[in-house]
Amino acid sequence: MNDFLFRSMSREQKAVERARKAFLTGRSQSLEYRITQLKNLLRFIRERQKEIAEGLKKDLRRSECGTPLYETLGLENEINLAVRNLKEWAAPRPVSKSMMTISDQVYIQPEPLGVVLVIGAWNYPWAVTIGPLIGAIAAGNAAVIKPSEELYPVVTGGVTETQELLKQRFDHIFYTGNGTVGKIIMEAAAKHLTPTTLELGGKSPCYIDSNCDLAIACRRVAWGKFLNCGQTCIAPDYILCEPSMQDRVIEELKKNIKDFYTEDPTKCLDYGRIINQRHFKRLMALLEGSTIAVGGENNESDCYIGPTILRDVKPDAKVMQEEIFGPLLPILTVSGADEAIKFINQREKPLALYIFSSDDKLIKRMIAETSSGGVVANDCLMHFSVSSLPFGGVGNSGMGCYHGKHGFDNLSHLRGCLIKKLKMENVNKMRYPPHTVDKLGWARFFILKHVDFGSLGRMMLLALMVIFAAVIVQAPNSMEFNMALSNALCAFTADMAYTESKVNLNIPLWNEEIFPDMELEQQILSLPIRCIHSEEGCRWTAQNKLLQAHLSVCEFNVVSCPNRCSVKLLRRELPEHMQHDCAKRKLHCDHCGDEFTGEAYENHQGVCPEESVYCENKCGARMVRRVLGQHSVSECPKRKLPCRYCKKEFLYDTLQPHQQQCPRFPMQCPNRCGTPGITRETLMAHVKEGCSTAMVLCPFREAGCKHKCPKTAVGRHLEEATHTHLSLLSGVVNRQRLELRELRRAVEELSGSRDGTLLWKLTDFSQRLQEVKSRTSGSLELFSPAFYSHNYGYRLQVSAFPNGNGSGEGSHLSVYIRVLPGEYDGLLEWPFPYRVSFSLLDQSDPALTKPQHITETFIPDPTWKNFQRPRPGALGSVRGGCLDESMLGFGYPKFISHEEMKKRNYIRDNAIFIKATIDVVQKILNS
Ligand SMILES: NC(=O)c1ccc[n+]([C@@H]2O[C@H](COP(=O)([O-])OP(=O)(O)OC[C@H]3O[C@@H](n4cnc5c(N)ncnc54)[C@H](O)[C@@H]3O)[C@@H](O)[C@H]2O)c1
Numbered sequence: 072m073n074d075f076l077f078r079s080m081s082r083e084q085k086a087v088e089r090a091r092k093a094f095l096t097g098r099s100q101s102l103e104y105r106i107t108q109l110k111n112l113l114r115f116i117r118e119r120q121k122e123i124a125e126g127l128k129k130d131l132r133r134s135e136c137g138t139p140l141y142e143t144l145g146l147e148n149e150i151n152l153a154v155r156n157l158k159e160w161a162a163p164r165p166v167s168k169s170m171m172t173i174s175d176q177v178y179i180q181p182e183p184l185g186v187v188l189v190i191g192a193w194n195y196p197w198a199v200t201i202g203p204l205i206g207a208i209a210a211g212n213a214a215v216i217k218p219s220e221e222l223y224p225v226v227t228g229g230v231t232e233t234q235e236l237l238k239q240r241f242d243h244i245f246y247t248g249n250g251t252v253g254k255i256i257m258e259a260a261a262k263h264l265t266p267t268t269l270e271l272g273g274k275s276p277c278y279i280d281s282n283c284d285l286a287i288a289c290r291r292v293a294w295g296k297f298l299n300c301g302q303t304c305i306a307p308d309y310i311l312c313e314p315s316m317q318d319r320v321i322e323e324l325k326k327n328i329k330d331f332y333t334e335d336p337t338k339c340l341d342y343g344r345i346i347n348q349r350h351f352k353r354l355m356a357l358l359e360g361s362t363i364a365v366g367g368e369n370n371e372s373d374c375y376i377g378p379t380i381l382r383d384v385k386p387d388a389k390v391m392q393e394e395i396f397g398p399l400l401p402i403l404t405v406s407g408a409d410e411a412i413k414f415i416n417q418r419e420k421p422l423a424l425y426i427f428s429s430d431d432k433l434i435k436r437m438i439a440e441t442s443s444g445g446v447v448a449n450d451c452l453m454h455f456s457v458s459s460l461p462f463g464g465v466g467n468s469g470m471g472c473y474h475g476k477h478g479f480d481n482l483s484h485l486r487g488c489l490i491k492k493l494k495m496e497n498v499n500k501m502r503y504p505p506h507t508v509d510k511l512g513w514a515r516f517f518i519l520k521h522v523d524f525g526s527l528g529r530m531m532l533l534a535l536m537v538i539f540a541a542v543i544v545q546a547p548n549s550m551e552f553n554m555a556l557s558n559a560l561c562a563f564t565a566d567m568a569y570t571e572s573k574v575n576l577n578i579p580l581w582n583e584e585i586f587p588d589m590e591l592e593q594q595i596l597s598l599p600i601r602c603i604h605s606e607e608g609c610r611w612t613a614q615n616k617l618l619q620a621h622l623s624v625c626e627f628n629v630v631s632c633p634n635r636c637s638v639k640l641l642r643r644e645l646p647e648h649m650q651h652d653c654a655k656r657k658l659h660c661d662h663c664g665d666e667f668t669g670e671a672y673e674n675h676q677g678v679c680p681e682e683s684v685y686c687e688n689k690c691g692a693r694m695v696r697r698v699l700g701q702h703s704v705s706e707c708p709k710r711k712l713p714c715r716y717c718k719k720e721f722l723y724d725t726l727q728p729h730q731q732q733c734p735r736f737p738m739q740c741p742n743r744c745g746t747p748g749i750t751r752e753t754l755m756a757h758v759k760e761g762c763s764t765a766m767v768l769c770p771f772r773e774a775g776c777k778h779k780c781p782k783t784a785v786g787r788h789l790e791e792a793t794h795t796h797l798s799l800l801s802g803v804v805n806r807q808r809l810e811l812r813e814l815r816r817a818v819e820e821l822s823g824s825r826d827g828t829l830l831w832k833l834t835d836f837s838q839r840l841q842e843v844k845s846r847t848s849g850s851l852e853l854f855s856p857a858f859y860s861h862n863y864g865y866r867l868q869v870s871a872f873p874n875g876n877g878s879g880e881g882s883h884l885s886v887y888i889r890v891l892p893g894e895y896d897g898l899l900e901w902p903f904p905y906r907v908s909f910s911l912l913d914q915s916d917p918a919l920t921k922p923q924h925i926t927e928t929f930i931p932d933p934t935w936k937n938f939q940r941p942r943p944g945a946l947g948s949v950r951g952g953c954l955d956e957s958m959l960g961f962g963y964p965k966f967i968s969h970e971e972m973k974k975r976n977y978i979r980d981n982a983i984f985i986k987a988t989i990d991v992v993q994k995i996l997n998s
């Protein structure tokens with residue numbers, strides 16, 4: 072493949088391409104290679120046990136022991152089994168021969184398929200991914216693995232990536248998951264005619280017969296159902312029992328739920344959680360319409376659903392319409408086994424069927440009259456752990472199977488092999504034209520006879536065929552032929568008796584009588600022959616009668632291992648087998664000297680306490696394994712230890728340096744104040760703020776107190792210096808008052824208008840008027856904000872006496888204007904020269920009546936003192952207190968009478984508006 076093409080491929084294409092390329096090198100075919108890979112896989116599982124269990128704890132809240140118990144131990148067993156038996160599984164498998172193939176080699180040769188795609192699910196992610204992988208490796212395949220995205224989203228990707236993967240060509244797809252996706256997988260596989268294994272699910276029924284020990288049955292059902300929070304493909308989905316048993320079944324299940332998971336399963340480490348909120352919601356919806364007998368507690372945020380039992384569930388209830396895959400256990404009542412069988416058969420074929428009964432006949436009958444992927448009597452789930460049983464579904468629950476040799480076979484192509492020689496053409500003549508009745512008779516004989524010959528029998532038959540061939544050629548249709556054949560058979564059958572072979576030939580002999588022919592027998596036995604294993608390489612030739620003796624020593628003869636390990640192999644392979652492979656061979660461990668069988672030795676390897684090993688922490692130390700534990704825990708400089716203070720883990724030799732910087736390291740206050748719990752990271756703050764002996768400034772430092780004393784003496788200082796602090800504070804108040812005044816002035820400056828118009832609103836008018844009227848002396852003058860006659864012009868202010876002053880006092884509203892000291896006075900013409908107008912605005916609605924404002928206008932009297940230039944430096948307003956108050960404003964003491972004011976809407980919402988306008992000549996405005 073050229074580099075450019077490879078780079079332009081998708082991630083999935085690349086993975087498959089890489090696997091295929093590796094497969095085509097042929098290296099996965101050698102048994103040694105397969106065994107090494109399996110052993111590597113075993114080591115990986117053992118080394119990563121902790122991480123594997125931790126991952127599942129996070130996903131499913133599986134307890135730490137749950138994962139080894141239900142997943143990885145089983146995988147270890149599967150690998151050991153494959154390693155032990157691979158040679159036998161992968162060897163050619165001789166099959167029975169017919170007369171037609173008696174002299175041929177006929178066998179099945181398992182061969183690798185190529186690249187297998189394994190798609191796993193999330194509920195037992197290791198069992199359903201690595202399990203098939205073991206079969207794939209053992210069978211000599213390459214494999215691409217796609218675990219469920221629930222577990223490793225970053226590594227694997229989700230549906231899109233899987234679908235991309237499915238576009239590739241595989242030699243087998245092994246899918247575990249739900250049936251809907253199963254159909255997608257099959258459809259994709261069909262494009263390349265890829266064989267597919269589908270490990271699906273379904274509703275696995277559990278029939279509890281009235282004839283059984285209910286306490287034990289319910290204990291086993293409760294275990295099988297609530298394990299992994301019910302998320303087990305073969306969990307009992309629902310119970311079928313007779314109505315009279317229902318209450319007792321519920322009571323027993325309830326008792327066991329409590330025994331396994333305590334009164335409060337939320338706190339029990341052995342009780343798991345639902346994988347995600349989507350499934351949580353799905354399960355909660357399944358409860359609709361059913362009666363909860365036990366449990367039902369739930370918490371969505373924690374994905375928790377307690378072990379729940381539903382009673383009197385009807386077949387059409389929601390919970391009975393799909394695989395539950397969660398901790399809900401419906402009970403349906405049936406009249407007995409007949410109805411249970413009918414109920415099961417009316418539904419899709421389940422992945423598992425559970426029957427609890429003490430009646431063996433009933434168990435056998437239920438097995439005979441139903442169908443399911445697997446069946447277990449008087450227990451749940453346990454068939455999954457029996458490697459010799461095929462594990463898989465049927466119909467809707469899947470197709471194909473695995474575990475042990477079944478996985479090997481499923482992922483191998485079992486190739487039929489027939490190897491003939493270009494000889495014995497005379498025998499073959501019976502199939503060549505011209506076809507005759509005699510030839511057909513012989514063909515019938517050769518085709519229909521299936522025999523299992525021992526080696527000697529085979530040889531005899533061969534002799535028979537030689538004779539047959541000779542005769543059929545010379546006298547194909549004569550008496551002579553029949554006689555010769557009969558004689559030959561007599562010799563043959565005599566020999567059979569002698570060898571005690573089980574050959575039972577029922578050859579059609581045209582009803583002729585058979586008689587012994589000693590001479591012919593001798594002739595046959597004296598024939599020079601080659602060893603029956605000559606094709607395999609045996610060079611032995613001698614008289615026929617010596618064959619038996621030869622075979623007992625022939626290197627090419629198949630023999631059973633004398634250790635009774637059940638392996639059959641060529642005699643010449645025996646020494647090698649007995650020395651290296653035999654599971655029952657005796658071995659001494661070089662390290663501890665103990666004796667083991669081969670099988671036990673394999674398990675002993677890697678764990679022998681006397682073997683010298685390097686420290687796993689890579690500290691370089693070497694020691695016997697026996698002391699490794701002690702070394703790792705208490706001596707190894709590379710062992711990990713948690714810091715006593717911050718609890719983070721460090722290598723032993725970096726712990727010391729860490730503690731010199733650890734932020735949680737306990738420290739003493741340098742002032743020796745004795746405060747406990749100070750750490751390196753809090754020390755600075757403590758010394759600065761918390762330490763009782765640290766020198767601190769007086770709290771009145773902002774007011775000007777310079778006193779400094781230990782924190783503990785602050786109280787005394789505060790008592791002693793009350794006077795000083797008060798006078799400092801009054802200074803602060805005065806300063807702030809001045810600042811406030813300054814600020815107010817600045818605000819007024821900014822808010823006052825600069826276009827010669829003031830619109831001034833006086834609120835609460837009647838209250839103010841009332842207030843002044845009730846006073847015995849003095850009047851109330853209200854001041855407008857200051858405003859400017861124009862930009863850079865005169866600074867002015869209007870004042871009003873609500874109750875009047877001078878001649879208007881008590882009867883009128885008086886209005887005046889004042890010239891205030893302003894910023895630009897030095898630039899202006901003096902005395903103030905511009906015409907001034909006052910208006911009291913009529914607030915009537917202009918849409919209803921034309922407003923009639925009261926307006927008075929005057930030209931300033933140039934002799935009036937207040938129209939002269941104000942004293943420089945006297946900036947401010949009258950209210951600011953900086954203006955000479957003797958400088959009276961100019962205006963109208965009788966601007967408008969109180970009576971007049973009431974007539975129209977001069978007062979509205981208790982407010983009046985006074986408008987003042989300064990007529991500045993245009994020339995000034997333009998300048
Ligand atoms: N027979 C068994 O051995 C076995 C084991 C475990 C689970 N199950 C069954 O699996 C089901 C639960 O698993 P799940 O299906 O929820 O697991 P899941 O969601 O993990 O899906 C299974 C696999 O299918 C892939 N997938 C999902 N949608 C896909 C799509 N549209 N195209 C291609 N691939 C897609 C996922 O990536 C995943 O690898 C249950 O029915 C259970 O009984 C069966």
Ligand SMILES: CCCCCCCCCCCCCCCCCC=O
Binds near residue numbers: 302455456
């Ligand atoms: C005598 C002590 C033996 C303990 C052995 C326990 C083995 C338990 C086997 C449980 C099987 C778990 C089912 C896993 C199914 C995975 C596929 C489906 O979801």
